[in-house]
Amino acid sequence: MDNCKKRTNREMKPLRCLQVNLQHKRAATSNLVQMINENQLDLAFVQEPYIIRNNLAGIPKLLRTYVSGNGRKRSALLVNNKDIDVLITQLSDEDCIVVEISYGNFKFYGISSYFDIREDIEINSRKIEHILNYSKGQGLLIAADSNARSKTWYDKITNQRGKALEDFLTIYNLHIVNHRTEPTLETTRGSSYVDLTIVNNQLLRHVTDWTCGIQESCSDHRILTFNLGMVRQDKPINNTNYAGLRYVIKNEDYRMFETILASNMKTTFNCENNKEGL
Numbered sequence: 001m002d003n004c005k006k007r008t009n010r011e012m013k014p015l016r017c018l019q020v021n022l023q024h025k026r027a028a029t030s031n032l033v034q035m036i037n038e039n040q041l042d043l044a045f046v047q048e049p050y051i052i053r054n055n056l057a058g059i060p061k062l063l064r065t066y067v068s069g070n071g072r073k074r075s076a077l078l079v080n081n082k083d084i085d086v087l088i089t090q091l092s093d094e095d096c097i098v099v100e101i102s103y104g105n106f107k108f109y110g111i112s113s114y115f116d117i118r119e120d121i122e123i124n125s126r127k128i129e130h131i132l133n134y135s136k137g138q139g140l141l142i143a144a145d146s147n148a149r150s151k152t153w154y155d156k157i158t159n160q161r162g163k164a165l166e167d168f169l170t171i172y173n174l175h176i177v178n179h180r181t182e183p184t185l186e187t188t189r190g191s192s193y194v195d196l197t198i199v200n201n202q203l204l205r206h207v208t209d210w211t212c213g214i215q216e217s218c219s220d221h222r223i224l225t226f227n228l229g230m231v232r233q234d235k236p237i238n239n240t241n242y243a244g245l246r247y248v249i250k251n252e253d254y255r256m257f258e259t260i261l262a263s264n265m266k267t268t269f270n271c272e273n274n275k276e277g278l
Contacts, residue, residue: 012104014208014229015081016040019143019197021047021114021185021221028218029058035215035223036063036080043101043228044078045112045143047195047221066099068092074114091134096127098134106229108139108203117147121161125168132172132200139202141228142174145221146196154180155193174198177226181212187220195221205231 018041022028029050036044050058051073059065064079066086071094079086085102089109092098096113111131115124128142149155150162153176158166169176176196178184183191199207206228213222 012083012106012229014227015042015084015103017043017045017226017228019045019112019195019224019226020217021145021195021219022049022217023219023221024048024050025219026050026058031216031218033058033060033063036078040080041225042079042081042084043110044080045110046076046078047112047114047143047145048074049076066092066097067094068097069094074116075112077110077112089134091127091131096124098131108141108206108228109135111140111142111144113142113144115144115146115148115161117161121146121148121164125164128168129172137202139206140200141203141207142196142198143224144196144198146194148194149192152176153178153193153196155183169198172200174200175204177207177210178212178224179210182222184212184224185221195224197224197226203228 016039018032018036020028020032022032032044032046035041049056049067054070054072056065056067056073056076059078062080064086066077066079066088067073067075068088069092074095075097077086077097077099081103083103087100089098089100095116096111098109098111101108101110109131111128113124113127115121124146132140146161146165148159148161148165150158150166152158152162152166155162168174176198178193178197183193184195185192197207197210208227208229210224210226212224214225215223217223
């Protein structure tokens, strides 16, 4: 039996991950490959990769690449660790790569996704909803260029797309890992926080050391990095780093929040009370 198959979770090092939108730039791609090699990164969740004739370009063969569809690719996954097994799913398309990742006994679903600003964000929400149903409660990580702005993830404004995404994340108990940092996107026309790292409850305590902009990207989007690993068995469930369920509560959203909360409690506890009686 191969030695790597004998490793236990305790012996497996955390996965070193990266997330970036390359804006289809060759220079940004070369910079990314260099960074992966120099820093021995394991996974790269890429949006708008460099392509030629609808095919991924500028990536050496030593890196395993995962894309989908025959059209213009706007999402990809790069793997730089022979101990990682990857199975791409039928839910993948040019804008959304959905893979099942196995690393020792650690398994989760990883998604690299690009939300087209010209499309209704509801299209992307439905995709994620299908992925949630498909993953059946397994760990889930979504690395997305959301093209959505919200004060919830530290932007200066909340636009219509951001409001819709807020509501979706609230309903499905998904968590934004981003910390308060410099903007993830900065151009001559302005800046925003559109690049998001999103996880479900199962992965919330597995993501550590999230950063933004430490390394040069050669793109208008900054590079996001984080570690993804196993939680120690002796780590208490009430550890202060555990954020629990994250609800978006604002004055203008309270009625919707109240309705969603009442519905969830009714489903969970088989309760027939209306929201006034809860």
